[in-house]
Amino acid sequence: MSIIRTVDLSKKFGTLEVLKDVNLEVNSKEVIAIVGPSGAGKSTYLRSLNGLEHITNGEIYIDDELFDKRVHGIPQVKLDHAKKVEMLLRMGMVFQRFNLFPHKTVLENITLAPIKVKKVKLEVARKQGIELLDRVGLSDKVDAYPSKLSGGQQQRVAIARALAMEPEIMLFDEPTSALDPELVGEVLTVMSDLAKSGMTMLVVTHEMGFAKEVADKVVFMCDGQIAEIAKPNEFFSNPQHPRAKQFLGSIL
């Protein structure tokens, strides 16, 4: 069973076509890395999945249930609000710029949504939050404000925050692109551990080492389309698509 599946997903900004008929299936426990040159539509694709961008055409399925379908930008499915939120919460999102809530402490960042959206009791949410912080190696930062943390630490909190909603799949939108080089490793370690624990993950990344070692599949996107899907060792040793060859040639 696929966790996420998109059928002929396309997205236009005015006349600019950013995504063209993207078909992709993410299966349970799969880790998929989406790579490609900037402007390829990787982030837009990820953001379309949980509604941060509205698609123009196509279908999005979550656990084989239709989540969104649009024709020329007009929604074709009408889910009631509760159902929509419930389906949305099957996806956890980690942003390039962390987007932690600066006026809340680390623990409050994590417990806010469980308490307000899932109506989890405060003590229960706090206990879970502390466990999650321990899991990302930040149990000593419970009461700190995000501004007191390094970028790498902030991103680890953001991962814990997304995990607190117990998603089935984690979407990562260039999670290490805003980090100083020496802080990239700690975030990738947390992500690798997460992958090992069996989490399904869809990761837009420029970290080819991570894609090579952790991903089950590499999806290469360019010009708003998926040009190639391959196993990491095949993709990196023997890319098929000319643009993929060019891309790997330019970064390695």
Next chain:
Amino acid sequence: MNAFQQIIDWMPTLINATGVTIALSVTSVITALILSVFLALGKISKFKALRYPSTVYVFFFRGTPLLMQLFFIYYTLPNLIPSLTITSRFLAAFIAFSLNVAAYLAEIIRAAIQSIDKGQMEAAKSLGLSYTQAMMLVIIPQAYRRMIPPVANEFIMVLKDTSLVSVIALTDLTFQTKIIASNRASSLVYIPAMIIYLCLTGIFTIVFNRLEKKLSIYE
């Protein structure tokens, strides 16, 4: 020495009138703040039914003189609709100031809300928070701090603008000062009156500075 003694003698009367000035400023700014949050949210709403009325409101109350709004509420409205006659001068002034200040504060709040990084709303939405929850729990609390300097500025303007109420004969500090000046034929009374205004704005400046510091702990 005689002049100094005179000023001392006037003080109790002036301080009484200062109470009206403070009460009017504080109550109308607080009321305006509540009203302006709704106006600001209306102005940034994607629904026309909310956006247009808020926009027209702000256009009207920023676009006409406060003095005329005061006249309108106290003199014109009772003529048009007798049931809306306001006999209390304080109440009339309070309504005029609240409505007027709300228009200015709405723009301050709108700007503060829109200055918050859009990633905050995206993060809130991706965690399943509704628009209202995201606004109340994430966006507006962050906007508070950014609002304080312009709101402080607006408050101090209001504190001084309340002197306009002398035109409907509400005995605020300015009106009381004018009464003393004409009764005693002494223009000296403007000196203590201005000093009182300065003290008031000074005190409120300190209060707002403290508030800003207190709300900045997370930065």
